[in-house]
Amino acid sequence: MRTLYIVRHAKSSWADVGMRDFDRPLNERGLHDAPKMARLFSARNEAVDLLVSSPANRAISTARFFAGELGNAAVQEEQGIYLADVRTLMSIIGKLPDTANHVMIFGHNPGLSELVEHLADGRLGDLPTCAIVRIDLQVESWQEVVTGTGTMAWWDTPKKD
Numbered sequence: 001m002r003t004l005y006i007v008r009h010a011k012s013s014w015a016d017v018g019m020r021d022f023d024r025p026l027n028e029r030g031l032h033d034a035p036k037m038a039r040l041f042s043a044r045n046e047a048v049d050l051l052v053s054s055p056a057n058r059a060i061s062t063a064r065f066f067a068g069e070l071g072n073a074a075v076q077e078e079q080g081i082y083l084a085d086v087r088t089l090m091s092i093i094g095k096l097p098d099t100a101n102h103v104m105i106f107g108h109n110p111g112l113s114e115l116v117e118h119l120a121d122g123r124l125g126d127l128p129t130c131a132i133v134r135i136d137l138q139v140e141s142w143q144e145v146v147t148g149t150g151t152m153a154w155w156d157t158p159k160k161d
Contacts, residue, residue, distance in 0.1 A: 001101075001136060001137065001138060001139070002101055002102070002103070002136075002137040002139055002142060002145070003046075003047075003101065003102040003103070003134065003135070003136055003137070004093065004103055004104075004105065004119070004134075004135045004137060004150070005041075005046075005048065005102070005103070005104040005105070005132060005133070005134055005135075006104075006105055006107075006112050006115060006116060006127075006132070006133045006135065007037075007062065007063075007066070007104060007105065007106045007107075007112075007130070007131070007132050007133075008106075008107065008108065008109060008112050008113075008127040008128070008129055008130060008131050009026075009030075009054070009056070009058040009059040009061075009062045009106060009107070009108060009129065009130070010026050010029075010030035010031070010033045010034040010037075010058065010061070010062045010065075010129050010130040011026065011027050011029040011030035011033060011129040011130065012024045012025065012026055012027055012030055012057075012058035012129075013025050013026065013027035013030075014027075015027070021056075022055075022056045022057065022082065023056075023057050024056075024057060024058050025057050025058065025061065026057075026058055026061050026062070029129075030058065030061075030062070030129065030130070033129065033130040033158040034061065034062045034065040034066075034130055035065045035069070036158060037065075037066075037130045037132060037156070037158055038065045038066040038068070038069035038070070039069055040156065041066065041069070041070075041132060041156075042069045042070055046102070046134075047101070047102045048066075048070055048072065048102050048103070048104050049099070049100035049101055049102045049103065050076065050096070050097070050100035050102075050103045050104070051063055051066060051067055051070075051072055051074075051075045051076065051103075051104045051106070052075070052076045052077075052078050052081070052092075052096070052103060052104070052105050052106070053075050053076070053077055053078065053081065053105070053106035053107070054077075054078065054079075054081035054082040054083075054084075054106060054107045054108060055077040055078075055079055055081075055082060056082050056108070059081070059082075059106045059107055059108065060075060060077060060106070062106055062130065063075040063104075063106040066104065066106075075106075078092055080092050081105065081106075081107040081108070081111075082107075082108065083108055083111070084107065084108070084111045085111050085114070086111060086114040086115050086118050088111070089105075089107070089111055089112070089115045090115075090118070090145070090146075092105075093105075093142055093145050094142055094143050094145060095142070095143075096142040097142075098140075098141050098142060098143075103142075109126055109127055110126065112127055113125065113126050113127045116133050116135070116152065118147055119135050119137070119145070119147070119148070119149065119150035120135050120148075120150035120151055120152040121148065121152075124155060128157045128158070128159065129158075130157065130158050131155060131156065131157045131158075132155065132156050132157075133152060133154075133155040134152070134153040134154050134155070135150040135151065135152055135153070136150060136151045136153050137149050137150045138150075138151075
């Protein structure tokens with residue numbers, strides 16, 4: 001069995017209208033929510049072998065909060081996650097190393113929300129910022145992941161109590 005944690009980046013700033021989308025930083029709420037969700041996830045005592053993130057500032061910043069909380073030294077950046085559609089995300093998942101059983105991916109909507117529906121028929125709608133979804137995959141290899149091979153085990157958001 002494989003476990004995929006899907007994390008949408010924390011809330012980002014639109015304050016500088018001239019800034020490229022790729023470079024947008026986390027805003028005040030994002031800087032609050034990312035460490036909060038990282039702590040909540042860490043308290044679950046779930047294994048994570050690999051963290052993979054879009055290199056966009058808001059996504060990699062969110063991933064680094066999780067890496068720090070989980071004791072993972074590095075976050076692998078994957079350019080293809082930035083603004084990826086579900087087809088691209090499935091391709092990236094299929095290329096994950098089989099040495100990693102539990103992978104956390106940080107990225108963007110609408111691709112991540114579509115990925116949840118694609119893998120596990122999880123009808124959550126648009127994932128809120130800094131939401132985490134756990135998908136259990138009944139496969140031996142990441143290459144075997146196809147539509148419907150997952151089950152949504154749980155999900156959490158900064159506003160969920």
